[in-house]
Amino acid sequence: MSIEEKVLIRDASFPKPFSNGLEFNAPAHGTWNIVHIGFRIPKAHQIYICAINCLRGVVMTAAEMGELGRFSSVVLEEDDMTHSGRIEETTIEGITDALNKLPELPPVVIVFPVCTHKFMGCDIDYIYRVLNERFPDVIFVKGFMDPIMQKRGTSPDQRLRKAMSDIIPQMPVNPDVAAFVGCDVPASLSNDIRVLLTENNRIIRDTAACKTLEEYLSIGEAEKLICQYPAGLLATKTASARLGREYFYLPLSFNYKTIEEEISSLNLDVPDGFFEAGKKACEEELLNLKELIKDTPVAIDYTAVPKPLSFARFLLSNGINVRTIYLDAIDGSEEEDFQYLASNYPELVLHSTIHVSDRRLVRSPEKILAVGQKAAWFEGTENFVNIIEGNGLYGYSGIKEMLKLMEDAFTNSKDLRDIVPRKGLGCRSIV
Amino acid sequence: MKKTYRILPVYTGDVSGAASALYELGGMTVIHDPSGCNSTYNTHDEVRWYDKESLIYISGLNDMDAITGNDTKFINDICFAAERMKPKFIALANSPLPYLNGTDFKGITRILEKKTGLPCFYIKTNAMHDYSKGQSEAYLSFAKRMLEPSDSKIENGVNIIGVTPLDFTSTDIYINDRYQIVSNWSLNTTLDEVLNAPKASLNIAVSSSAIAVCEYMKDRFGIPYIKGLPWDGEVEDYLATQRSKSKNYIVGEPVISASIAAKIKKMYGIDFNVIASTEITDGLLLDCDKVCHGEEEIEEALKDAKKIIADPLVKLIAPSGAEFIELPHFAMSGRLYKKNIPNLMKPEEYYHGT
Numbered sequence: 001m002s003i004e005e006k007v008l009i010r011d012a013s014f015p016k017p018f019s020n021g022l023e024f025n026a027p028a029h030g031t032w033n034i035v036h037i038g039f040r041i042p043k044a045h046q047i048y049i050c051a052i053n054c055l056r057g058v059v060m061t062a063a064e065m066g067e068l069g070r071f072s073s074v075v076l077e078e079d080d081m082t083h084s085g086r087i088e089e090t091t092i093e094g095i096t097d098a099l100n101k102l103p104e105l106p107p108v109v110i111v112f113p114v115c116t117h118k119f120m121g122c123d124i125d126y127i128y129r130v131l132n133e134r135f136p137d138v139i140f141v142k143g144f145m146d147p148i149m150q151k152r153g154t155s156p157d158q159r160l161r162k163a164m165s166d167i168i169p170q171m172p173v174n175p176d177v178a179a180f181v182g183c184d185v186p187a188s189l190s191n192d193i194r195v196l197l198t199e200n201n202r203i204i205r206d207t208a209a210c211k212t213l214e215e216y217l218s219i220g221e222a223e224k225l226i227c228q229y230p231a232g233l234l235a236t237k238t239a240s241a242r243l244g245r246e247y248f249y250l251p252l253s254f255n256y257k258t259i260e261e262e263i264s265s266l267n268l269d270v271p272d273g274f275f276e277a278g279k280k281a282c283e284e285e286l287l288n289l290k291e292l293i294k295d296t297p298v299a300i301d302y303t304a305v306p307k308p309l310s311f312a313r314f315l316l317s318n319g320i321n322v323r324t325i326y327l328d329a330i331d332g333s334e335e336e337d338f339q340y341l342a343s344n345y346p347e348l349v350l351h352s353t354i355h356v357s358d359r360r361l362v363r364s365p366e367k368i369l370a371v372g373q374k375a376a377w378f379e380g381t382e383n384f385v386n387i388i389e390g391n392g393l394y395g396y397s398g399i400k401e402m403l404k405l406m407e408d409a410f411t412n413s414k415d416l417r418d419i420v421p422r423k424g425l426g427c428r429s430i431v
Numbered sequence: 432m433k434k435t436y437r438i439l440p441v442y443t444g445d446v447s448g449a450a451s452a453l454y455e456l457g458g459m460t461v462i463h464d465p466s467g468c469n470s471t472y473n474t475h476d477e478v479r480w481y482d483k484e485s486l487i488y489i490s491g492l493n494d495m496d497a498i499t500g501n502d503t504k505f506i507n508d509i510c511f512a513a514e515r516m517k518p519k520f521i522a523l524a525n526s527p528l529p530y531l532n533g534t535d536f537k538g539i540t541r542i543l544e545k546k547t548g549l550p551c552f553y554i555k556t557n558a559m560h561d562y563s564k565g566q567s568e569a570y571l572s573f574a575k576r577m578l579e580p581s582d583s584k585i586e587n588g589v590n591i592i593g594v595t596p597l598d599f600t601s602t603d604i605y606i607n608d609r610y611q612i613v614s615n616w617s618l619n620t621t622l623d624e625v626l627n628a629p630k631a632s633l634n635i636a637v638s639s640s641a642i643a644v645c646e647y648m649k650d651r652f653g654i655p656y657i658k659g660l661p662w663d664g665e666v667e668d669y670l671a672t673q674r675s676k677s678k679n680y681i682v683g684e685p686v687i688s689a690s691i692a693a694k695i696k697k698m699y700g701i702d703f704n705v706i707a708s709t710e711i712t713d714g715l716l717l718d719c720d721k722v723c724h725g726e727e728e729i730e731e732a733l734k735d736a737k738k739i740i741a742d743p744l745v746k747l748i749a750p751s752g753a754e755f756i757e758l759p760h761f762a763m764s765g766r767l768y769k770k771n772i773p774n775l776m777k778p779e780e781y782y783h784g785t
Contacts, residue, residue, distance in 0.1 A: 001513070021463060021508045022488035025469040053444025053558035060765045063440055068747065073436040077559050081531055086692030090434060097432040115465065116527050118496070147466035147527060149520070151493040167454050282591045356512040359486060386519060421481060431766045 005355035006324075010346030015330040020151075023354040030425035032184045033301050034145060034160050035061040038110045039186070039427075041141070041164055042213045043100050045106035047098055048145060049074040049091045052113040054408065058112075058145070061423055066430045072098035076116060079355070092130050097241060098104075099135060107213055108167065110141040110160075115148040127314050130300050137246040154234060161235035165207070170243055171220035172211050178206040179222035181239060181247075182232015185392040185426060192263060192278070192395025193250065200268045208392075225268070226250060229389050230306050230331060251306040252398050254314035254389035259395050278396025285403040286318045293320070293410050297368050299379050301326035301353070303404075304372030305390050309337040311371075314399070316345050323368075324349040326375050351378065369410050371402075373420045382413035388425050432727065438747050439726040442709060443597055443762040445556040447476035448565025449524045450487050451595040452640070453573065454479060457582065457622040458488035459518035461509055462575045463534065464526035466559070470683065475765040476562070478596045487520050504537075504700060506542055519622050521551040522569065530557035562597050562762050564707040566640030570616060574628075574644045580652055581629040588613040588631040589666070590654075591643030597762040598684055599609040602775040603635065607664035616641070633657065635666060638686050639711035658715065660690040660776065669693040676719045677702035680733060682741035683760055684708075685715040691740070691778060699784035703740065706732050710760075719735045740782065745766055756782055 002012065003020040036056050038046045048071075055073050063069035074094030091113065104221050111131070113124060118177045124142075131140055142163045145156055161182050163202060178197050180187045186209035187194045197204055210216040224246040226237035233249055240247035250262045260275050298320055305311050309330060313321045327350060330338055341348055352358065353374050363380040370376040376384035386403045393401050422429050443451075446468050450460050454477070462468045463530050467754050469489040490505050492606035513521060521543055536553040544549040552572045556565050589610045594602075595618060604733065606612055614624045615630040630633075632647045634656035645656035659669035669686070672693035674733035681688045692703040704718035708729055712722045723729045726748060733739060738755040742760040744767070749755055758766035773780040 020491060020504075023469065023491045023511045024488055025473055027454060027473055029470070029474055039454065040506075051444070051558040052441040052561060053556075054443050054527070055441045055444045056469055056475060059436075059440040060471075060475040063765065063767055068438050068440070068744075072438065073441060073560075075434045075436065075441065076436065076527075079559070081527075093432055097435040101435070101437040114527075116531065119528055119531055145467075148492060148494045148497060209479050276662070332721070354487075356488060356515055359484060359488075360516065363492045393559075416480065421474065421524060421540070431767075 006349050006351040008346060009223065009338070009348040009350055012342070012350050014053050014335060015332055017330070017350045018328060018352045024356055024358045026353055026358065026377055028377040029423045030373040030386070032424050032427070034058070034072070034112070034157050034387070036065070036144065036424040036427050037157055037160055037184060038164070039065065039067060040097040040208055040210070041108055041216055042210055043106055044110050044141070045070050045072065045102070046112065047072045047074065047409060048112040048114075049076060049094060050112075050116065050145065051076050052407045054114060054145070054426070064423055064431050065428050074098065074360040079253055081116065081120060084296050086129055087117060087120050091117070091122070091127050095131060095135055099138070105135065107137070107139060108139045108141060108263050110143045111166070111284045112143040112145045114144070115141045117383040118146055118149075121327070123337045129150065142169055142342040149195050155231070158231050161232050162238050165235040167217070168239060168243070169217055169220040169238040171218070173223050173245070174203075174221040175223045177203045177205060177222045178224040178226060179207070179219045180228065181219065181225045182227045182235040183208050183229040185230065185389050187394070188338070188392035188401070190397040190401055191392055192259070192397050193266065194265065196266070196270060197270045199271070208210065209372055225249065226393060228252065228392070233345040250394060252393050254310045256341065263395065280401070282396055284397045285400045289403045289407055290319050292407050293369055295321045296410065297321050297323040297338055297366065299326065299368055300372045301370070301372035301375035302328070302384065303388050307331065307334055307337070309334040309341060312348065313337045313341055316341070316348070322348065322389065324351050324375070326351045326378055328352050328354055328370070354376070358419060369406060371406065373425070376416055376418050382416045383409050383413060384416070384421060385409045386414060386425065433725050436726045439744060440612070440763060441561075443445055443476045443561040444558055444561035444661070445510060445562060445565030445568070446526060446558050447561030448552045448597065449474040449556050449569040449642070451477060451562065451597050452566040452569035452617055453522055453629065454485045454487070454595070455620050456573070456625060458520040458522055459488070459513060459516060460492060460522045460524060461488050462524045463490045463505060463529045465493065465528070468526060476762070476770070477547070478600060486516050488745075489513060492528065497532060499731060500532060500534070502539055506539060506546070506686065509543055510513055510546050518549065519552035521547065521549050522554055523551070524554045524556045525615070526556070526558045550576050561710050563638065563640045563711050566593070566595060566597070566644045567711060568642065571629070572649055576653075577626065578629055579608055585611055585613055585630050587611050589633045589635055589682065590614045590616065590628045590631045591635050591637060592616040592645060593636055593638030593686070594618045596637050598687055598760070598768065598774045599775065601760040603742050604776060605662065605664050606661055606666070609665070624690050626665065633666070635661060636686060638684055639709060640710060641717055642715070651674070658686055659693070660687065662690075662694050662776070665679055669744055672715065672751070674704065674717055674719055677704050678735050678738070679738040680704040680706050681702045682708055682729060682733075682745055683771045684762075685712050687775060689716060689720065691775070694778050695782060695784075701784065708712055719734055733767070
């Protein structure tokens with residue numbers, strides 16, 4: 001592993017190109033945190049139980065969304081750590097007090113204990129038993145804000161997505177319903193899967209776009225569960241196993257063959273010529289992009305697309321000058337793309353986003369086209385595609401739309417200083 | 432229940448306060464924390480992060496290192512960063528889990544001093560206190576490790592202490608020409624300026640986070656101090672202005688709030704009582720004022736209010752019949768009302784004497 005902030009891909013190790021050290025945090029905050037994700041359940045109220053410095057980030061996330069009315073806090077203090085049983089008592093009585101003070105009892109409450117609860121050996125099951133007895137009409141979602149666990153195993157946001165899907169009830173299967181599950185960004189209107197589902201007369205539900213709690217819970221009748229974001233896969237798999245439904249993991253891909261195979265796996269009626277027309281549209285858009293940006297260097301970051309190496313491979317193979325990928329780790333599913341790029345484009349730079357040296361950036365004065373907020377901030381460019389998590393795109397239409405977004409970003413600059421410090425791209429922001 | 436916040440945000444925490452206090456002093460502040468502190472700090476508690484460089488990092492503590500008490504990685508990572516980034520000093524801040532497992536920060540600072548040759552000090556935070564406590568601890572730890580007595584004194588020299596964007600987001604503090612500002616702790620300042628502090632003849636504590644270090648400098652360097660905002664450039668302790676019991680309240684940090692209350696009394700003859708809602712309050716209030724920590728106590732204290740001066744978010748728990756005068760406070764509402772935060776030294780901008 002490299003101890004430097006950047007490494008050529010030919011010299012990089014897989015899947016961790018960089019060694020761990022002190023961590024810098026770039027002022028680009030468009031990605032979602034657990035507060036943004038939790039509010040995807042309509043009418044859900046969130047309660048965090050932690051020390052105030054840890055609370056500050058989550059409560060201000062809610063405040064900036066204009067959602068303080070759906071957010072409460074219970075503060076942990078020193079006595080909660082020095083008195084046996086106090087942390088359970090504070091958690092239970094704090095949540096009870098917060099709920100009793102609300103104008104009306106929310107139907108769903110997402111509870112977030114923290115690292116401290118784990119290290120104190122807190123009896124979480126006891127807490128939920130008492131809460132369920134006190135508030136039998138409330139559905140409690142068992143969240144956790146324990147970033148200390150995120151370097152090994154699953155991250156808090158992955159487990160939150162799972163906990164949120166755990167409340168989706170078992171319902172009779174409706175073969176006409178398919179659901180997108182576990183993403184933060186709704187499937188876009190042009191998403192090939194969404195289009196094909198619609199053309200096959202399926203009713204579409206999306207955990208990222210439910211307007212009512214009833215709509216969210218009715219995902220329990222879906223025949224197919226479709227996940228397009230890696231962090232939502234755990235939720236999708238467990239919901240699939242629990243409900244006995246088929247699931248499909250189909251993140252935004254930049255490989256024509258993969259797209260064709262994945263779409264075919266859904267057993268939908270696909271119009272004649274669909275695949276050929278899709279490829280042709282992508283090829284035409286690639287020519288447009290190349291004609292427009294010529295050899296302009298391109299930088300990509302891991303927050304913009306679920307598979308940044310696959311994306312880079314696609315662009316490089318089609319003559320686009322991808323120079324840098326900003327990431328800190330590589331998803332296991334990208335190993336083949338990593339090997340391909342290391343062999344065929346060995347000068348491609350992998351750049352960490354948290355290395356200590358990143359605080360003192362040396363930026364190039366030349367025009368750079370970035371895909372993603374972090375890439376834009378690191379490169380200091382106002383020509384950037386402002387998306388996260390693949391923007392709900394998928395398929396040939398997804399590739400084409402991504403290329404068009406790059407063309408637009410190249411032509412029209414954005415206010416980097418104003419945009420990237422805002423949290424939760426796509427969420428309401430009252431800042 | 433005192434620990435419950437139904438709707439109000441908590442104030443900025445002590446870790447962020449410590450980082451804010453040291454931001455411009457050229458050191459490297461390392462928060463021993465898994466994740467989140469750095470993002471919280473630079474998103475919600477620090478207005479300078481995007482535009483002004485400062486070496487503030489987290490350790491990225493993981494569960495196994497916390498359980499096994501593996502400090503070696505922490506120490507090695509700091510040494511690597513110090514070698515790479517060349518800070519003038521290293522400050523370590525604590526968070527809940529290292530606090531819980533009793534990490535020996537003082538021992539670690541001794542090792543770091545030997546390994547890096549840099550001054551190192553520990554700031555007693557644990558993420559369970561508000562920013563004023565964190566700033567206070569940071570100033571005190573910095574002063575104890577970094578300040579040396581000076582043979583030369585500047586007779587009319589003053590240090591202005593307790594200034595960070597958390598309280599003074601849009602405020603420029605002006606002092607009468609009779610005085611010479613030796614150092615500002617710590618906004619629009621430098622390490623060299625702050626290291627000159629022992630040359631001053633008077634310290635001005637403009638927030639509660641300055642009190643501990645002012646007491647230290649009084650004992651160590653014989654520098655007296657005075658508390659309060661220097662209205663019209665004049666140095667005067669706000670406690671000298673008597674105020675009477677009233678149903679008009681100003682909610683916030685005690686030194687700033689009480690200074691504003693004293694100014695209003697002088698300008699308009701109207702009494703405001705302070706509801707001090709941050710942690711450091713000893714000796715900073717008059718009998719008519721109150722200490723209230725947490726949403727429940729503040730809400731209770733405001734029940735009979737006629738007029739309230741406070742951050743706009745306090746309106747969420749204020750009685751509907753009270754007249755509410757908005758005074759946005761970055762340490763409470765963060766970026767929400769940042770554009771509306773006035774210059775505190777211009778009270779006519781936020782209070783019109785009615």
